[in-house]
Amino acid sequence: MELSKAAEQNQLWNAEVAARYDTPGSGMFAAEVLGPTVDRLAELAGGGRALELAIGTGRVAVPLAERGVPVSGIELSTAMLDQLRTKVDAETIPVVAGDMSTARAPGEFTLVYLVFNTISNLLTQSEQVACFRNAARHLSPGGRFVIELWVPELRRLPPGLPATVGTADPGYILLDTYDVLQQHVVSHHFHFGEGTDAQLFRSPHRYIWPAELDLMAELAGFTRESRHADWTGSPFTADSPSHVTTYRLPDPDTA
Known part of the structure; x- marks a missing residue:
C-alpha cells in the first residue's frame, strides 16, 4: 500500500534522525553559520511576524525568536516537532503540523523563509510552485519570501x-x-x-536551477529583490555553490 506524504516524511525524518539532527556549536549550528542567518532574517522581518516553512527542530527559529521576532512555523515531521518542543513551548513558537506547500498558519506575516535547501524536499515541480503560492498567501502586501538553496552540481x-x-x-x-x-x-x-x-x-530531493526558482516566484506573484551567495551578502557568481534569494510581493500603497 502506498504511504501518504505525511507517513513518508515521518518515516524519513523519524525520531532517530531528529535526535541526532542538532549539533550545537558545530556544522550548520555553528555561530558563524547561524549568526549571519539570524541577523539577516531579523532585518528582513522589519519588526513584523516571521513564518518558517519546514521549521524542523528550530535551528533558526529559536535564536530568531530570542532576538524578539515573533516566529511561527509549519512542520510535517512529528519527530522534528517533538525535538523543537524540548527547547520552546507552543506559546513561544506556535507550529502548524502540515505540508509546507499547503498548510495554513494563522495570521499574516511580513516574512516567510525557507532555509538550508529545504524546498528541494518537495519532489515535484508542481509542489515547489505550490510552496511559493502558499508563502504568498501568508504574506502582507510588500512581504518577503527568502529561500536558501544550493546550486545543482x-x-x-x-x-x-x-x-x-x-x-x-x-x-x-x-x-x-x-x-x-x-x-x-x-x-x-x-x-x-x-x-x-x-x-x-x-x-531524496528535487534540485532547482536559480532561473527556474525565479519563474516559480513570478507565477506566485513575487518579484526578485536580491540574490547573494550567502547570508552576509557576498556577490552571487557562476561559481557560487549556493544562494540566498529574497522575493517580494507588490505593495499597492508604495507603488
Whole structure:
C-alpha cells in the first residue's frame, strides 16, 4: 500500500534522525553559520511576524525568536516537532503540523523563509510552485519570501558517472547521486564511528536551477529583490555553490 506524504516524511525524518539532527556549536549550528542567518532574517522581518516553512527542530527559529521576532512555523515531521518542543513551548513558537506547500498558519506575516535547501524536499515541480503560492498567501502586501538553496552540481559529475562527493570529513562522507532527467538527487549521508561502525541516512530531493526558482516566484506573484551567495551578502557568481534569494510581493500603497 502506498504511504501518504505525511507517513513518508515521518518515516524519513523519524525520531532517530531528529535526535541526532542538532549539533550545537558545530556544522550548520555553528555561530558563524547561524549568526549571519539570524541577523539577516531579523532585518528582513522589519519588526513584523516571521513564518518558517519546514521549521524542523528550530535551528533558526529559536535564536530568531530570542532576538524578539515573533516566529511561527509549519512542520510535517512529528519527530522534528517533538525535538523543537524540548527547547520552546507552543506559546513561544506556535507550529502548524502540515505540508509546507499547503498548510495554513494563522495570521499574516511580513516574512516567510525557507532555509538550508529545504524546498528541494518537495519532489515535484508542481509542489515547489505550490510552496511559493502558499508563502504568498501568508504574506502582507510588500512581504518577503527568502529561500536558501544550493546550486545543482552537475558540472562536477564525472563523465559517465551519476554521483558527486559533497563532503569527505573524518567520520562523515556525503555522496549525491543524480537523475538528471527527473532533476532528482539522493543525498547519502555516511556517519562512521569506532572500528567498523557506520550509519547511513538517505534523503531524496528535487534540485532547482536559480532561473527556474525565479519563474516559480513570478507565477506566485513575487518579484526578485536580491540574490547573494550567502547570508552576509557576498556577490552571487557562476561559481557560487549556493544562494540566498529574497522575493517580494507588490505593495499597492508604495507603488
